[in-house]
Amino acid sequence: MSKRRMQSMASLLVGVLTAWLGVAQAQVPDYIIQLNAAPLKAQAGAKEPAQPAAPAAKPAVAPAARGKPRIAVLLPLGSPRLGEAAEVVRQGVEAAAAVDGKAEVLVVAADETNVGARYQAALADGANVVIGPLTRQGIAAVAPLVKVPTLALNALEPGLPANPKLYSLALAVEGEAQQIAGVMYEDGRRAPLVVASPDVLSARLRKAFVEQWQAVGGKNARVVEPGAGLAAAAAQADAVFLAVDDQEAGAIRQALPPELPVYATSQLNSRHPPAALDNVRLIDMPWFLMPQHEAVKRYPRPDSALTMQTERLYALGIDAYRLAVLLANPKTPVASLRLDGVTGDLQLGRDRQFTRQLPLAVLGAGGLQ
Structure with a gap:
C-alpha cells in the first residue's frame, strides 16, 4: 500500500529503521514467539488445530508450471520449541502461493543442527530463492553459504559475513x-x-x-x-x-x-x-x-482461530512469499525494493533488512x- 493511501486511511505513518539486536540480546526470542508458549493454541471456544506433521519429501505446494521460480522454505518444523510457530509461517507462505501462483514452493524442515546442509541441498535441488531460517543461530549457519537471494525471518546481526544476497524480514x-x-x-x-x-x-x-x-x-x-x-x-x-x-x-x-x-x-x-x-x-x-484494503483482503485468513500474536506469523509468511517472488526476478530493482505488505509498508534498508511502516x-x- 502506498504511503499516501495509508495516511488517508490510517491518519499517520512514520518511517523508521529496524534496530539491529546486539550480541547480548541474541538469545532472546522475538516477542511474537516469546508471548506464545503454544503458538497454535486456538482461541477460547474454537476448535484446536492439529499438531504440525513432518513435511513430506515432495513440495508442500503443487509444482508450478515450468519456467516459474522455485522457492525453498527452511523452517524448524520439528523443533519442540519453535515447531508450531514455524508451522504458522508455513501456512502463510502456502496461502500466498495458492493465491498468486507465481512460484513453486518447496518446504524443508531444517533446525540449527542441519540447516546448513538443508540449505545447500535446496540449492542443489534448483531453488532460485530461499525463505528462512527463522532463528538467529540458523541464519548464522547459513550466512556463509548464501548464493541465491535468501530472506531470513529474523534480524541480521552486525557480525554476520557481508553478503548482498542475504536479506531480513522480521517482526522485531x-x-x-x-x-x-x-x-x-x-x-x-x-x-x-x-x-x-x-x-x-x-x-x-x-x-x-x-x-x-x-x-x-x-x-x-x-x-x-x-x-x-x-x-x-x-x-x-x-x-x-x-x-x-x-x-x-x-x-x-x-x-x-x-x-x-x-x-x-x-x-x-x-x-x-x-x-x-x-x-x-x-x-x-x-x-x-486495514482488513478491507486491496493488498490485504486478497489473501485468506487462517483456517483455525489463532491468537493475534500467532496470526502475525501467518501474515509474515504471506509477505515473505511475496518478497521472495520479487527477489527471484533478476529484473527487480532490489536497492529500491518496496512492497505494500500485509505486515506493513515494506522497504529495503541499506542494512539489507526490510523496515515496516505501520498504520x-x-x-x-x-x-x-
Whole structure:
C-alpha cells in the first residue's frame, strides 16, 4: 500500500529503521514467539488445530508450471520449541502461493543442527530463492553459504559475513517502539514518559524508544516502572508510552490522568481490549487494522482461530512469499525494493533488512477506531 493511501486511511505513518539486536540480546526470542508458549493454541471456544506433521519429501505446494521460480522454505518444523510457530509461517507462505501462483514452493524442515546442509541441498535441488531460517543461530549457519537471494525471518546481526544476497524480514519489537517515538514527536509531544517493567521484553521496548526519541531530536525521555512514583512522573509529562504487555497496561492506564495521551505498540491490540485502554493510540500491521484494503483482503485468513500474536506469523509468511517472488526476478530493482505488505509498508534498508511502516489506530468502545 502506498504511503499516501495509508495516511488517508490510517491518519499517520512514520518511517523508521529496524534496530539491529546486539550480541547480548541474541538469545532472546522475538516477542511474537516469546508471548506464545503454544503458538497454535486456538482461541477460547474454537476448535484446536492439529499438531504440525513432518513435511513430506515432495513440495508442500503443487509444482508450478515450468519456467516459474522455485522457492525453498527452511523452517524448524520439528523443533519442540519453535515447531508450531514455524508451522504458522508455513501456512502463510502456502496461502500466498495458492493465491498468486507465481512460484513453486518447496518446504524443508531444517533446525540449527542441519540447516546448513538443508540449505545447500535446496540449492542443489534448483531453488532460485530461499525463505528462512527463522532463528538467529540458523541464519548464522547459513550466512556463509548464501548464493541465491535468501530472506531470513529474523534480524541480521552486525557480525554476520557481508553478503548482498542475504536479506531480513522480521517482526522485531524494537521497530515498533522506534516508530512510536517518531509518531509522538510528529504529534508535538516533547516531554514523554516511558512506563516499563523490569522484564526483558519491556526493556527492549524502552531502550529502542529512548534511543529513537533522541535520534529524532527529543530530549531525554523519563522512564519509570509501574507503581509508586507513576502519578508524580505523569504530572510532568505531555504523553506516555506504555512499554508493557496487555496484562499490565489496563491498570497503568487507570492510574494516569484521563486527558494524558497514551501510545503503545501492537502488544496492546487484542480482539477484545479492556475498556480501560480506550483512546490509547497504537500501531499494528495492516493485516489487522486495514482488513478491507486491496493488498490485504486478497489473501485468506487462517483456517483455525489463532491468537493475534500467532496470526502475525501467518501474515509474515504471506509477505515473505511475496518478497521472495520479487527477489527471484533478476529484473527487480532490489536497492529500491518496496512492497505494500500485509505486515506493513515494506522497504529495503541499506542494512539489507526490510523496515515496516505501520498504520496508527485508536482503541475505543472495545475495539479499534
